[in-house]
Amino acid sequence: MPELPEVETVRRALEGTVRGRTVAACWISGHALRGEAPRALVRGLPGRTIGTLRRHGKYLLVDLDAGWTLLSHLGMSGRWLFHESPPMRVTPHVHVRVTFRDGSALWYEDPRRFGIARLVRTAKLGRDPSLAILGPDPIMSPPTGPWFAALARGLRVNVKDFLLDQKKVAGIGNIYASEILHRARVNPRRRTGAVRAAEWDAIAAETNAVLGEAIARMGTTFSMYRTLWNEPGQYGDQLLVYDRADEPCRRCGAGIRRIVQGQRSTFFCPACQPARPAKPAAGVGRTGAGRTGARGRTPKRA
DNA sequence: ATCCTATCCTGTAGGC
């Protein structure tokens, strides 16, 4: 559920609300989150003050004082909800309740419990096994076509699974992978190693554009995701292909197709994203260095 | 290296 734009929306909201607040108490439900109950929070959080809020891919890093960081991942159904004055009744699936000294509270809710919440020494974050394997974050380091092309050289995976691989680029999930490829006009079944330079330029440009636009609209609410204030994200209206099987393509009118890749749904337009790309015009598309995506956006950095 | 399956969980939507 929550991909980079949703996590970034939560990060910004937390920055503006809980930063500087000091934890008075922490309660946990006792249910395990992705393998372990976050018991360490009960002892480790009280007395700590919230500092900087960072994000890498889909991971949220809540820096605390005294050299600790709360590492959070929302999995499929996790959400942090802020309460200026917390309700008396604990709603179902609340697994962590952080109460601040001023009486406000931050609750972590996660029906499917695929999320994680654990305390890590800030100095050792780089060696945390979850974080160490991640590729660069596409907001901090916007990808360019040549960078993607270099990363993809020789790989035989399909380009959709490539975008989903957090070890390559961290933060793109199942919704945005389909959206990016549709806007870049690249068929999701294409072998990564066979994607042309100009197409990588388009993929890079659309990665930057789609993620940026989704953040501006507070993410996509398909069903579960909510902002810190329990509001749905607004990017759902902008989706061009995701969950639109058999509906007309918003660009050309052809029927959107649903296929399964890596056990997960992929949506694409067979007309806009042909299995074989159009031949590049003579003299261009060899290196792609001078070309940008179809919309002419220029990525910032290699 | 890649691909396929299974697993961790609960909620929901759709078919009958």
Add this chain to the structure above:
DNA sequence: TGCCTACAGGATAGGA
């Protein structure tokens, strides 16, 4: 109305 199945925004492990 209820029962059943399929599927869901993620990540990981094991085996072919």
